[in-house]
Amino acid sequence: MSKQYDFLIIGAGLYGSVFAYKAKQAGKKVLIIDKRSHFGGNLYCENIEGINVHKYGAHIFHTSEKEVWEFVNLFTEFNRYTNSPIANYKGKIYNLPFNMNTFYQLWGIKTPDEAKTIIENQRTEFGITSPKNLEEQAISLVGNDIYEILIKGYTEKQWGRKASELPAFIIKRLPVRFTFNNNYFDDKYQGIPIGGYNNLFESLLNGIELKCNTDFFEDRDFFESLADKIVYTGKIDEFYNYRLGKLEYRSLRFESEILDMSNYQGNAVINYTDVEIPYTRIIEHKHFEFGTQDKTVITREFPLEANSDSEPYYPVNDKANEKLAQQYRSLSAKEEHVHFGGRLAEYKYFDMDQIVYNVLKLNL
Numbered sequence: 196m197s198k199q200y201d202f203l204i205i206g207a208g209l210y211g212s213v214f215a216y217k218a219k220q221a222g223k224k225v226l227i228i229d230k231r232s233h234f235g236g237n238l239y240c241e242n243i244e245g246i247n248v249h250k251y252g253a254h255i256f257h258t259s260e261k262e263v264w265e266f267v268n269l270f271t272e273f274n275r276y277t278n279s280p281i282a283n284y285k286g287k288i289y290n291l292p293f294n295m296n297t298f299y300q301l302w303g304i305k306t307p308d309e310a311k312t313i314i315e316n317q318r319t320e321f322g323i324t325s326p327k328n329l330e331e332q333a334i335s336l337v338g339n340d341i342y343e344i345l346i347k348g349y350t351e352k353q354w355g356r357k358a359s360e361l362p363a364f365i366i367k368r369l370p371v372r373f374t375f376n377n378n379y380f381d382d383k384y385q386g387i388p389i390g391g392y393n394n395l396f397e398s399l400l401n402g403i404e405l406k407c408n409t410d411f412f413e414d415r416d417f418f419e420s421l422a423d424k425i426v427y428t429g430k431i432d433e434f435y436n437y438r439l440g441k442l443e444y445r446s447l448r449f450e451s452e453i454l455d456m457s458n459y460q461g462n463a464v465i466n467y468t469d470v471e472i473p474y475t476r477i478i479e480h481k482h483f484e485f486g487t488q489d490k491t492v493i494t495r496e497f498p499l500e501a502n503s504d505s506e507p508y509y510p511v512n513d514k515a516n517e518k519l520a521q522q523y524r525s526l527s528a529k530e531e532h533v534h535f536g537g538r539l540a541e542y543k544y545f546d547m548d549q550i551v552y553n554v555l556k557l558n559l
């Protein structure tokens with residue numbers, strides 16, 4: 196006997212919501228649930244003082260896939276925000292990503308040839324031919340100055356470990372630009388939805404049955420009985436009741452403040468790259484939308500190990516976790532009625548555009 200819904204989608208984040216839209220378009224009956232009190236997953240914005248605050252960390256949409264860009268623009272208009280973060284190292288300011296502006300700030304040089312010579316000399320100075328850890332890898336790619344000032348402290352805070360104890364493979368390449376170009380992303384398209392990400396989700400989920408504050412595991416049998424197929428975007432190890440062990444995540448603690456001033460730092464993103472300052476970034480949310488409000492909201496991001504009270508944000512990129520994830524993936528591949536998708540169910544970091552792309556490629 197056919198069940199009440201064709202699809203039960205667990206998680207109203209980006210993966211689940213794009214999936215729900217596509218399924219509805221294909222004429223399927225869909226129920227989407229989320230254990231949080233809202234849709235949008237980690238893209239959710241909270242309006243504070245008229246400013247869209249990115250509640251689970253700053254999100255900038257960027258892609259080189261025309262199909263993905265055209266798809267998201269069907270639902271909401273994007274502004275022309277271009278991510279140009281700044282680094283603050285012991286009170287001095289540097290442009291990111293590493294480009295001619297940064298090299299001028301570091302060494303006072305003005306031409307690409309001068310910058311190339313300094314970087315090349317520093318790369319070879321240490322004679323590292325086969326890097327054994329992240330520190331050696333970074334120095335062999337960009338030399339000591341860029342590493343010490345802009346990479347070391349930030350990376351150590353992010354991973355909670357010394358760079359000399361982190362595996363080299365975490366950094367595969369460190370792009371260095373010999374133009375005066377502070378645009379962080381090389382992608383063809385980027386921007387922020389005007390009015391925040393919630394608009395995107397309101398349009399995607401328009402006409403779709405959504406239940407918030409609803410945890411799949413609180414009544415698993417009931418939920419499983421509702422639909423022919425389940426689309427699961429929660430944690431893969433939790434789906435199997437952690438029977439093979441727990442996958443580890445890095446998390447973030449956010450400390451937000453409303454300030455009685457119109458402009459605190461003059462930029463949406465400032466990275467703090469020395470190890471003495473415990474947070475990695477300060478986000479000033481209004482600058483994502485060129486806000487002119489009287490007040491401003493800033494958020495400091497403190498990295499930490501995820502535990503049962505904190506949100507799982509970044510899969511831990513090491514051999515033990517990858518091995519365990521692979522074992523869970525082997526189990527999930529055998530499921531006939533459950534489709535696993537998204538960052539938690541695949542235990543993989545995806546940018547937003549990859550998530551959209553992956554769902555658009557599915558045959559429903």
Ligand SMILES: Cc1cc2nc3c(=O)[nH]c(=O)nc-3n(C[C@H](O)[C@H](O)[C@H](O)COP(=O)(O)OP(=O)(O)OC[C@H]3O[C@@H](n4cnc5c(N)ncnc54)[C@H](O)[C@@H]3O)c2cc1C
Nearest residue numbers: 206208209210230236237252254255411429537538546547
């Ligand atoms: C701090 C941070 C910054 C980022 N910045 C960027 C950026 O600038 N640009 C970019 O492209 N990408 C960025 N990303 C990546 C982006 O967040 C992801 O691509 C995207 O959120 C993945 O969507 P998802 O649907 O897979 O996961 P999620 O958004 O996490 O959605 C999963 C949903 O499932 C729900 N759920 C889980 N378990 C259950 C359950 N048992 N029952 C019911 N519901 C459940 C959760 O509550 C959640 O809402 C960033 C990620 C982080 C962590």
